[in-house]
Amino acid sequence: MRRHKRKEELxxxxxxxxxxxxxxxxxxxxxxxxxxxxxxxxxxxxxAEALDAADAELVPLADxxxxxxxxxxxxxxxxxxxxxxxxxxxxxxxSYLEVVIDNANPHLVPPTPDLRRYLRAIGPVAVYAAxxxxxxxxxxxxxxxSAIAAGCPVVVKAHPGHPRLSRRTYELAxxxxxxxxxxxxxxxxxxxxxxGVGLVQASGINAAAFTGSLxxxxxxxxxxxxxxxxxxxxGELGSLNPVVVTAAADQERGEALAxxxxxxFQLGHGQFCTKPGLVFVPTGSQLEKAIxxxxxxxxxRLLTASITHQFRNGISALKAQAGIEVVAGGTDDSSAPTVxxxxxxxxxxxxxxxxTEVFGPVTLLVRYGSDxxxxxxxxxxxxxxxxxxxxxxxxxxxxxxxxxxxxAGRVLFAGWPTGVAVTWAQHHGGPWPATTSPFTSVGATSIxxxxxxxxxxxxxxxxxxxxxxxxxxxxIWRRVNGVWSAPDGRSGRE
Amino acid sequence: MRRHKRKEELxxxxxxxxxxxxxxxxxxxxxxxxxxxxxxxxxxxxxAEALDAADAELVPLADxxxxxxxxxxxxxxxxxxxxxxxxxxxxxxxSYLEVVIDNANPHLVPPTPDLRRYLRAIGPVAVYAAxxxxxxxxxxxxxxxSAIAAGCPVVVKAHPGHPRLSRRTYELAxxxxxxxxxxxxxxxxxxxxxxGVGLVQASGINAAAFTGSLxxxxxxxxxxxxxxxxxxxxGELGSLNPVVVTAAADQERGEALAxxxxxxFQLGHGQFCTKPGLVFVPTGSQLEKAIxxxxxxxxxRLLTASITHQFRNGISALKAQAGIEVVAGGTDDSSAPTVxxxxxxxxxxxxxxxxTEVFGPVTLLVRYGSDxxxxxxxxxxxxxxxxxxxxxxxxxxxxxxxxxxxxAGRVLFAGWPTGVAVTWAQHHGGPWPATTSPFTSVGATSIxxxxxxxxxxxxxxxxxxxxxxxxxxxxIWRRVNGVWSAPDGRSGRE
Numbered sequence: 001m002r003r004h005k006r007k008e009e010l011x012x013x014x015x016x017x018x019x020x021x022x023x024x025x026x027x028x029x030x031x032x033x034x035x036x037x038x039x040x041x042x043x044x045x046x047x048a049e050a051l052d053a054a055d056a057e058l059v060p061l062a063d064x065x066x067x068x069x070x071x072x073x074x075x076x077x078x079x080x081x082x083x084x085x086x087x088x089x090x091x092x093x094x095s096y097l098e099v100v101i102d103n104a105n106p107h108l109v110p111p112t113p114d115l116r117r118y119l120r121a122i123g124p125v126a127v128y129a130a131x132x133x134x135x136x137x138x139x140x141x142x143x144x145x146s147a148i149a150a151g152c153p154v155v156v157k158a159h160p161g162h163p164r165l166s167r168r169t170y171e172l173a174x175x176x177x178x179x180x181x182x183x184x185x186x187x188x189x190x191x192x193x194x195x196g197v198g199l200v201q202a203s204g205i206n207a208a209a210f211t212g213s214l215x216x217x218x219x220x221x222x223x224x225x226x227x228x229x230x231x232x233x234x235g236e237l238g239s240l241n242p243v244v245v246t247a248a249a250d251q252e253r254g255e256a257l258a259x260x261x262x263x264x265f266q267l268g269h270g271q272f273c274t275k276p277g278l279v280f281v282p283t284g285s286q287l288e289k290a291i292x293x294x295x296x297x298x299x300x301r302l303l304t305a306s307i308t309h310q311f312r313n314g315i316s317a318l319k320a321q322a323g324i325e326v327v328a329g330g331t332d333d334s335s336a337p338t339v340x341x342x343x344x345x346x347x348x349x350x351x352x353x354x355x356t357e358v359f360g361p362v363t364l365l366v367r368y369g370s371d372x373x374x375x376x377x378x379x380x381x382x383x384x385x386x387x388x389x390x391x392x393x394x395x396x397x398x399x400x401x402x403x404x405x406x407x408a409g410r411v412l413f414a415g416w417p418t419g420v421a422v423t424w425a426q427h428h429g430g431p432w433p434a435t436t437s438p439f440t441s442v443g444a445t446s447i448x449x450x451x452x453x454x455x456x457x458x459x460x461x462x463x464x465x466x467x468x469x470x471x472x473x474x475x476i477w478r479r480v481n482g483v484w485s486a487p488d489g490r491s492g493r494e
Numbered sequence: 495m496r497r498h499k500r501k502e503e504l505x506x507x508x509x510x511x512x513x514x515x516x517x518x519x520x521x522x523x524x525x526x527x528x529x530x531x532x533x534x535x536x537x538x539x540x541x542a543e544a545l546d547a548a549d550a551e552l553v554p555l556a557d558x559x560x561x562x563x564x565x566x567x568x569x570x571x572x573x574x575x576x577x578x579x580x581x582x583x584x585x586x587x588x589s590y591l592e593v594v595i596d597n598a599n600p601h602l603v604p605p606t607p608d609l610r611r612y613l614r615a616i617g618p619v620a621v622y623a624a625x626x627x628x629x630x631x632x633x634x635x636x637x638x639x640s641a642i643a644a645g646c647p648v649v650v651k652a653h654p655g656h657p658r659l660s661r662r663t664y665e666l667a668x669x670x671x672x673x674x675x676x677x678x679x680x681x682x683x684x685x686x687x688x689x690g691v692g693l694v695q696a697s698g699i700n701a702a703a704f705t706g707s708l709x710x711x712x713x714x715x716x717x718x719x720x721x722x723x724x725x726x727x728x729g730e731l732g733s734l735n736p737v738v739v740t741a742a743a744d745q746e747r748g749e750a751l752a753x754x755x756x757x758x759f760q761l762g763h764g765q766f767c768t769k770p771g772l773v774f775v776p777t778g779s780q781l782e783k784a785i786x787x788x789x790x791x792x793x794x795r796l797l798t799a800s801i802t803h804q805f806r807n808g809i810s811a812l813k814a815q816a817g818i819e820v821v822a823g824g825t826d827d828s829s830a831p832t833v834x835x836x837x838x839x840x841x842x843x844x845x846x847x848x849x850t851e852v853f854g855p856v857t858l859l860v861r862y863g864s865d866x867x868x869x870x871x872x873x874x875x876x877x878x879x880x881x882x883x884x885x886x887x888x889x890x891x892x893x894x895x896x897x898x899x900x901x902a903g904r905v906l907f908a909g910w911p912t913g914v915a916v917t918w919a920q921h922h923g924g925p926w927p928a929t930t931s932p933f934t935s936v937g938a939t940s941i942x943x944x945x946x947x948x949x950x951x952x953x954x955x956x957x958x959x960x961x962x963x964x965x966x967x968x969x970i971w972r973r974v975n976g977v978w979s980a981p982d983g984r985s986g987r988e
């Protein structure tokens with residue numbers, strides 16, 4: 001009884017804390033929306049510096065809670081602070097504002113007014129942290145970095161898989177933000193399932209970003225769009241990341257491909273949203289023959305008890321399917337890496353197999369004989385974050401590449417999908433169920449999720465945001481009267 | 495009994511026709527996605543030419559069905575064909591592809607791959623036509639033009655307010671598309687309520703665009719997001735379009751403002767989504783005293799029986815509210831233009847008044863005394879397509895303008911919101927309930943709604959889309975290694 005009461009009190013205080021965090025975010029949201037590019041760049045760099053300085057504390061803490069290993073976690077922390085600095089650059093460069101200026105044209109019928117468009121902050125954002133990247137997709141991950149870069153206060157829902165790391169990261173970031181002059185409510189942290197469910201429904205929240213399971217993401221998505229005022233929900237959910245190996249590629253370098261695949265699907269114990277989970281190989285492939293030699297027999301440690309449970313159940317369910325063979329691993333009640341295989345006709349007859357993601361170190365080889373079978377199976381896969389082709393230089397597979405582009409957000413050649421570089425061009429998204437929106441959650445353009453356009457019509461210079469002034473004091477690229485115009489005012493048509 | 499059966503048969507055939515239209519759209523969608531920019535520009539221009547050539551037939555037909563008058567409809571048809579040609583220009587210019595290229599950097603830790611991002615067509619799009627713009631927001635309106643420009647086949651749900659015009663416009667466009675070499679299923683037309691409800695749920699449809707009532711839009715939105723695979727729903731729904739007149743502006747030009755407001759709210763019999771429906775005026779304003787002289791006593795004709803019914807009910811409901819006074823019109827059971835007024839404290843005490851849109855020729859003056867009252871009332875208005883300020887040159891109202899930007903997608907100075915120019919910079923959207931997404935439904939950037947990013951990683955030139963080739967054969971602006979690069983390859987840093 002007492003325990004029950006304590007639990008209720010905790011839950012109540014978590015929900016209360018969520019409410020006050022959202023309120024504080026709302027209160028500072030206009031201050032953030034109208035902060036300067038230089039201010040926000042400073043804030044992001046200050047946070048990066050604070051996290052880097054605390055690596056000796058943060059990395060062991062992360063390892064304790066996740067078991068992902070110090071080397072991987074050290075790299076991930078660097079990636080995270082690089083990402084914060086990258087968004088400082090993106091903000092300063094200013095193209096993300098998408099400024100378009102059309103001067104008035106009194107000679108048209110009807111005459112057109114002076115119109116000046118830019119993107120402004122959407123307002124308070126909810127970010128749901130993921131378990132599998134305790135730095136890069138958690139409290140100070142890409143969603144938070146891009147939202148603050150956009151000028152939005154962020155309320156993060158911590159992942160229960162690494163609560164102490166989440167709190168410590170948050171404290172460091174909050175102090176760094178405050179020292180750098182940001183409003184204290186620029187970043188908030190909430191914990192607990194109920195607080196998370198309430199967060200996406202809180203009327204002060206204007207957008208939500210989520211990285212995690214299809215089931216969890218769908219549930220939050222449904223709450224976000226059912227609100228009296230629906231909000232954009234940016235979910236990065238499930239992905240099979242199909243890989244196609246041509247017969248010629250298998251013949252040329254089947255063993256090397258087996259090694260590459262094995263490394264990729266076992267990376268981080270297979271707990272990457274970009275893990276290659278479905279690999280189309282020619283029947284009788286060298287790859288299949290060689291892969292067992294590259295698969296670790298170690299049970300390893302999965303991130304949470306729930307992931308362990310779901311992984312083991314997932315493997316059992318797959319093994320029970322007609323036509324599935326175990327190529328490597330696959331021991332009952334084990335979390336060891338596993339390779340399964342199936343003939344493509346059995347897969348086409350049970351297309352749900354081509355859409356079943358098991359999170360963790362497992363991949364399914366699909367043995368194909370004809371290009372028609374391969375095409376039919378790819379059409380059944382549905383949306384994915386990535387699609388990969390391994391072929392030889394002299395092959396001309398334009399139709400196949402078009403098919404991969406149709407189902408994926410990133411099309412890779414001769415590589416493996418598990419690395420996601422944070423750059424200007426990166427796109428990390430794809431047709432449902434990979435993501436719930438035509439946006440990316442990694443790279444420069446992920447900032448667009450937290451912005452909305454506003455156009456000023458016939459505004460005196462006095463009232464224009466800096467980005468839209470004739471003098472271009474921010475020194476940014478703008479489209480003026482349909483033509484790209486350099487920061488120094490040179491027209492692109494010169 | 496026979497009539498009931500005939501109705502059922504009609505309904506069945508309408509739904510069947512919808513299904514086959516979607517199927518045909520799916521079948522040609524990859525052909526469209528991979529069509530060239532020049533092809534699609536030709537298609538759009540061919541449709542524009544066909545509609546212009548048929549103006550003597552289309553304009554009287556539109557007037558018969560809508561009563562909007564030949565002059566207005568002739569202008570609207572020109573606007574519509576100009577819009578088709580504008581999107582041909584947008585496509586040809588190619589910046590809409592948002593190309594970003596990052597060359598591989600082997601010196602980074604970890605090294606980054608070659609990444610090339612562009613936007614590709616999202617696939618078949620459903621467009622729901624509006625009643626109030628039988629050309630510009632109907633079968634060949636902005637949604638259809640921007641979707642075809644993006645490379646998406648379109649299935650239009652015709653508005654029942656102008657069925658014959660819809661069919662004729664469709665026939666002309668279809669023939670023009672076919673003659674210009676477009677796949678026949680580039681454009682489809684469906685009719686009937688059930689077909690419309692089924693269309694947004696059809697698995698082949700990848701996005702939907704809608705212009706119309708909040709209730710209708712919300713219902714379709716809810717279906718779109720509840721699908722097994724949710725799709726983006728771009729709804730342009732409701733808007734009050736608040737206008738603020740300062741005491742100084744009223745004193746300087748109150749009568750001219752009354753005339754401008756009267757023209758704007760009566761334009762097209764008040765049936766514009768940008769109609770100024772809520773006008774904050776100083777207590778005892780010249781504007782209020784003068785406006786009666788500019789309001790027509792004509793009943794006019796509203797677009798449909800349902801709009802007439804809702805308008806009359808809406809006026810009655812407003813008149814029944816405590817504190818509301820009739821300034822002009824307001825006769826029971828009439829569709830004549832009406833001006834109502836209320837003191838701001840009565841409005842703040844009944845904030846639902848500040849969020850009630852009555853579609854048709856009515857506007858509500860809200861008399862304010864203090865800036866604090868004005869600010870509180872504006873905060874209660876919620877999202878709108880536009881917000882307008884009428885002030886004098888020497889006023890400095892930065893805080894007020896920030897407040898208007900917070901609630902609207904377009905902020906106007908010294909103008910009226912009822913004209914929406916189709917240009918590069920235009921933005922026609924705003925926070926809920928103005929729109930359901932952070933996108934525009936008018937102007938060049940509306941094309942972004944029907945595109946999704948794809949990034950190619952380490953792709954040989956052979957497999958790259960033309961937009962991403964080193965040689966830049968499309969001659970478009972691209973961001974290369976973080977720097978804007980002109981079509982001739984000049985870097986923006988030179």
